[in-house]
Amino acid sequence: xxxxxxxxxxxxxxxxxxxxxxxxxxxxxxxxxxxxxxxxxxxxxxxxxxxxxxxxxxxxxxxxxxxxxxxxxxxxxxxxxxxxxxxxxxxxxxxxxxxxxxxxxxxxxxxxxxxxxxxxxxxxxxxxxxxxxxxxxxxxxxxxxxxxxxxxxxxxxxxxxxxxxxxxx
Amino acid sequence: xxxxxxxxxxxxxxxxxxxxxxxxxxxxxxxxxxxxxxxxxxxxxxxxxxxxxxxxxxxxxxxxxxxxxxxxxxxxxxxxxxxxxxxxxxxxxxxxxxxxxxxxxxxxxxxxxxxxxxxxxxxxxxxxxxxxxxxxxxxxxxxxxxxxxxxxxxxxxxxxxxxxxxxxxxxxxxxxxxxxxxxxxxxxxxxxxxxxxxxxxxxxxxxxxxxxxxxxxxxxxxxxxxxxxxxxxxxxxxxxxxxxxxxxxxxxxxxxxxxxxxxxxxxxxxxxxxxxxxxxxxxxxxxxxxxxxxxxxxxxxxxxxxxxxxxxxxxxxxxxxxxxxxxxxxxxxxxxxxxxxxxxxxxxxxxxxxxxxxxxxxxxxxxxxxxxxxxxxxxxxxxxxxxxxxxxxxxxxxxxxxxxxxxxxxxxxxxxxxxxxxxxxxxx
Ligand code: SF4
Numbered sequence: 161x162x163x164x165x166x167x168x169x170x171x172x173x174x175x176x177x178x179x180x181x182x183x184x185x186x187x188x189x190x191x192x193x194x195x196x197x198x199x200x201x202x203x204x205x206x207x208x209x210x211x212x213x214x215x216x217x218x219x220x221x222x223x224x225x226x227x228x229x230x231x232x233x234x235x236x237x238x239x240x241x242x243x244x245x246x247x248x249x250x251x252x253x254x255x256x257x258x259x260x261x262x263x264x265x266x267x268x269x270x271x272x273x274x275x276x277x278x279x280x281x282x283x284x285x286x287x288x289x290x291x292x293x294x295x296x297x298x299x300x301x302x303x304x305x306x307x308x309x310x311x312x313x314x315x316x317x318x319x320x321x322x323x324x325x326x327x328x329x
Numbered sequence: 330x331x332x333x334x335x336x337x338x339x340x341x342x343x344x345x346x347x348x349x350x351x352x353x354x355x356x357x358x359x360x361x362x363x364x365x366x367x368x369x370x371x372x373x374x375x376x377x378x379x380x381x382x383x384x385x386x387x388x389x390x391x392x393x394x395x396x397x398x399x400x401x402x403x404x405x406x407x408x409x410x411x412x413x414x415x416x417x418x419x420x421x422x423x424x425x426x427x428x429x430x431x432x433x434x435x436x437x438x439x440x441x442x443x444x445x446x447x448x449x450x451x452x453x454x455x456x457x458x459x460x461x462x463x464x465x466x467x468x469x470x471x472x473x474x475x476x477x478x479x480x481x482x483x484x485x486x487x488x489x490x491x492x493x494x495x496x497x498x499x500x501x502x503x504x505x506x507x508x509x510x511x512x513x514x515x516x517x518x519x520x521x522x523x524x525x526x527x528x529x530x531x532x533x534x535x536x537x538x539x540x541x542x543x544x545x546x547x548x549x550x551x552x553x554x555x556x557x558x559x560x561x562x563x564x565x566x567x568x569x570x571x572x573x574x575x576x577x578x579x580x581x582x583x584x585x586x587x588x589x590x591x592x593x594x595x596x597x598x599x600x601x602x603x604x605x606x607x608x609x610x611x612x613x614x615x616x617x618x619x620x621x622x623x624x625x626x627x628x629x630x631x632x633x634x635x636x637x638x639x640x641x642x643x644x645x646x647x648x649x650x651x652x653x654x655x656x657x658x659x660x661x662x663x664x665x666x667x668x669x670x671x672x673x674x675x676x677x678x679x680x681x682x683x684x685x686x687x688x689x690x691x692x693x694x695x696x697x698x699x700x701x702x703x704x705x706x707x708x709x710x711x712x713x714x715x716x717x718x719x720x721x722x723x724x725x726x727x728x729x730x731x732x733x734x735x736x737x738x739x740x741x742x743x744x745x746x747x748x749x750x751x752x753x754x755x756x757x
Contacts, residue, residue, distance in 0.1 A: 173520060173521070173609065175717045177715070177717040177718070177719060177720050178717070178718060178719065181697070181719055182696040182697045182698060182720070183697060183698075185368055185696075186368075186399070186404075186406035186407050186410060187406075188371065188372065188375065200718060200719045200724045201718075219521055220520065220521040220524065220554065223520060223521065223554065224456065224715065224717060225455075225456045225696075225715075226369070226454060226455055226456040226458075226470040226471060226472055227368070227369075227472075228369075228372060228472035228473045228474060229372070231472075246521065246524065248521070248524065248554055249524060249525050249554065249556055250456055250470055250471065250472060250551075253471060253472060253475065254471075254472035254474070254475075257472060257474040257475060257478075258472070258474055302355055302488070304355045304486065305355075308486075313474065314474050314475065314478050314486075315376060315379060315380050315474065315477065315478060317478075318380055318383070318477075318478045318481050318482055319380055319381045319382055319383075321482050322380070322381075322382040322383060322481065322482065323382055
């Protein structure tokens with residue numbers, strides 16, 4: 161899978177309260193959630209983001225609450241993936257479970273500016289800055305996690321488990 | 330000889346059916362309890378319904394559902410979420426459903442009802458599920474998809490975290506408690522200092538710390554990025570288990586030569602009452618240095634400091650004094666049990682006499698939900714656990730984190746104030 165779009169760059173510790181503020185956490189529809197993505201950090205984000213665009217951020221992206229709607233809101237806004245120096249753990253987990261591709265790539269983050277055109281090869285983890293022509297390698301996900309993403313997320317894995325071991329009525 | 334293991338590693342090994350495991354291993358563990366509140370449950374239930382082959386939950390006894398956040402429902406949208414969860418509990422015969430008026434905030438309710446115990450594995454659809462590490466459990470927050478999966482199979486996958494050890498030495502100064510220790514610790518290691526890791530809280534000061542303080546500290550482990558925070562099980566833990574009727578638990582102890590990525594020693598004798606200033610929990614200051622910060626609201630309660638010990642601390646300061654004319658003080662006991670205890674001990678009267686709002690148990694203002702949302706430019710001192718931008722309302726409002734003593738003293742003074750400074754300023 162190839163992800164391609166404009167990079168929207170942010171700093172350290174972007175928390176889930178600004179990714180999707182608590183006041184919208186009663187929404188369930190991804191598109192509705194997406195309309196408020198990053199609103200408390202950058203009110204213009206939602207106006208400028210185009211389908212396929214990527215978020216590029218410094219360390220500890222997604223820290224704070226366990227709200228899965230944070231990953232869902234980004235997807236709903238059209239974001240195809242997130243490249244960061246590091247992720248907060250629940251957010252990381254939620255992305256794997258819901259299928260929002262994420263890449264840990266410290267050098268790539270330093271080498272990408274806001275507005276650059278970037279491409280990420282999700283299979284090899286290679287991040288290319290089309291604007292500068294430079295390439296960076298992100299850390300590979302452990303095989304089990306890759307398998308989860310390939311399977312289509314955690315729930316497909318659960319279905320396989322349930323069919324292996326029929327439920328007792 | 331098996332590899333020496335930390336407390337977290339031992340609990341995970343036992344639940345993965347393995348004799349030993351090491352940080353970085355990916356394992357599937359069985360879960361002793363799966364918790365969700367009305368927000369995480371709503372999404373989890375919707376996801377659960379999409380799983381082919383799952384009609385019944387794996388084990389209704391091992392699920393707890395607690396309406397906490399926007400309760401009593403603040404509007405139609407939140408009422409809809411609560412109804413979704415309530416109906417699911419009935420349909421699936423989940424008896425550990427704590428209705429409004431019989432429960433409170435999840436992380437206060439579960440321990441006091443004997444639902445969590447030493448050596449257990451607990452996941453919750455809430456990041457502060459780490460709270461149950463206070464009792465010596467492995468407890469961590471997850472997203473709604475994980476909850477849906479756990480409803481169906483009673484298991485979860487995880488990467489075994491490396492452990493980091495914090496040793497608390499010396500002694501506690503007056504008015505210094507769990508909240509001050511954890512704010513100090515987060516400042517020391519940073520908001521991402523323990524990312525993906527387990528924090529083991531140890532040392533002579535921890536041995537003296539009551540359960541309420543341990544829950545407060547474990548609660549905020551996530552504010553340093555941790556997967557879980559955990560306390561050794563001792564006489565205090567066992568007495569607590571006996572009091573709340575928790576039986577049949579297993580005690581796991583770290584091996585003396587277990588491996589830690591880092592060991593940090595903190596001399597508690599140097600710690601004064603702490604405050605974390607906006608917009609990160611690591612922005613630590615001494616309360617006594619912030620007297621020029623005026624406030625318009627004080628919140629005392631939540632899953633961090635909404636237990637009876639916290640209420641007693643607040644009452645000790647508020648007794649015989651009046652809340653400053655420019656401040657709204659909002660006191661929210663964390664559960665119905667705590668609320669009842671406040672009435673029995675006369676604390677309720679102290680709060681109302683002092684001019685506080687005394688609310689029914691709810692998360693309320695902590696997530697900017699209701700019961701004390703801030704307008705632009707307002708400042709709040711709060712016993713909650715997060716001071717992120719916009720957390721309690723308008724993006725231009727500010728939250729300062731502290732323990733109940735400092736929050737109560739500040740409510741009286743009208744500015745941030747340590748309890749010792751208050752005595753000189755406003756004698757009781
Ligand atoms: S009190 Fe605040 S931090 Fe605790 S569970 Fe409720 S919203 Fe979350």
